[in-house]
Amino acid sequence: MASPLVDRLIGRATGWDRPARATADAINAFYRALRPVQGLLNGRWLGHPLHPLVTDVAVGAWTVVLVFDLIGLAQPGAGLATAAAVSLWLGVLAAIGSLLSGATDWKDTYGLEQRVGFIHGLLMAVVSLLYVLSGVLRLVGPVDGTPARLIGILGFVGLIGGGFLGGEMAFGFGSMVDHNAFRDAVSEFTPVGRIADLGVGLNYVEAAGQPILVVRDGETVSAIGDVCSHAGGPLHEGTLDHGVVTCPWHGSRFRLGDGSVVRSPATFPQPSYEVRVTDGMVEIRTRRL
Numbered sequence: 001m002a003s004p005l006v007d008r009l010i011g012r013a014t015g016w017d018r019p020a021r022a023t024a025d026a027i028n029a030f031y032r033a034l035r036p037v038q039g040l041l042n043g044r045w046l047g048h049p050l051h052p053l054v055t056d057v058a059v060g061a062w063t064v065v066l067v068f069d070l071i072g073l074a075q076p077g078a079g080l081a082t083a084a085a086v087s088l089w090l091g092v093l094a095a096i097g098s099l100l101s102g103a104t105d106w107k108d109t110y111g112l113e114q115r116v117g118f119i120h121g122l123l124m125a126v127v128s129l130l131y132v133l134s135g136v137l138r139l140v141g142p143v144d145g146t147p148a149r150l151i152g153i154l155g156f157v158g159l160i161g162g163g164f165l166g167g168e169m170a171f172g173f174g175s176m177v178d179h180n181a182f183r184d185a186v187s188e189f190t191p192v193g194r195i196a197d198l199g200v201g202l203n204y205v206e207a208a209g210q211p212i213l214v215v216r217d218g219e220t221v222s223a224i225g226d227v228c229s230h231a232g233g234p235l236h237e238g239t240l241d242h243g244v245v246t247c248p249w250h251g252s253r254f255r256l257g258d259g260s261v262v263r264s265p266a267t268f269p270q271p272s273y274e275v276r277v278t279d280g281m282v283e284i285r286t287r288r289l
């Protein structure tokens with residue numbers, strides 16, 4: 001849910017929705033052809049989203065630029081101009097990774113979340129261009145030129161606004177947050193139904209109040225969390241193929257054996273459960289590491 005400030009500023013700005021949807025559709029079409037790139041930029045290999053990591057590098061590098069430039073403006077000849085320029089380009093490099101990874105995470109959003117993310121991305125793109133302009137002026141002119149420094153300071157002001165909206169995406173909308181983060185463990189073996197009553201394939205059950213996907217294949221039964229870690233999709237409505245479940249919402253894939261992510265956009269694994277069958281009754285508990 002959006003914070004009251006964002007709701008007031010962007011809540012009614014529906015004019016952004018059409019370009020946002022068209023952009024998300026174009027990114028989705030791109031990734032249908034190039035799935036491995038999506039996993040790389042979502043951060044599946046990292047075990048959590050890549051975007052905050054590269055964003056931190058850009059924000060840190062540009063904060064250094066701001067501090068050095070302010071010192072340079074207050075004390076001409078302080079000798080920090082070259083260090084500021086190097087930090088600026090490091091920030092630009094990180095910003096490229098940040099824009100690409102952010103767009104990859106954002107493409108699977110909807111409604112107000114999509115609109116806020118679109119404006120956040122546009123703002124960050126403008127900020128990046130301002131820093132590129134500032135960096136080029138430092139290359140072709142004096143490295144401690146006042147116009148380059150002022151453009152950098154302007155970029156930092158935009159960075160604060162864009163960063164605020166980025167925080168809203170994570171903390172207001174829970175974008176790319178593990179949707180099982182607050183789920184309790186099933187600490188003891190808990191009965192979920194008789195094996196004879198389970199259909200072959202995907203079944204939804206609950207144990208100790210937790211939503212669980214139970215998969216029966218003959219006499220073999222496996223179980224993982226039913227709520228997709230990416231954005232909360234119902235896995236029991238997905239599809240099953242060779243021990244891998246595909247989420248019906250955005251196509252994340254999870255291995256039944258241990259809940260691990262086989263394909264993004266999910267980056268966090270599913271809760272995984274041990275299963276035993278006692279006198280025909282299926283019992284599960286959270287898998288112990």
Ligand code: FES
Nearest residue numbers: 228231233247250
């Ligand atoms: S909710 Fe997005 S892939 Fe499952």
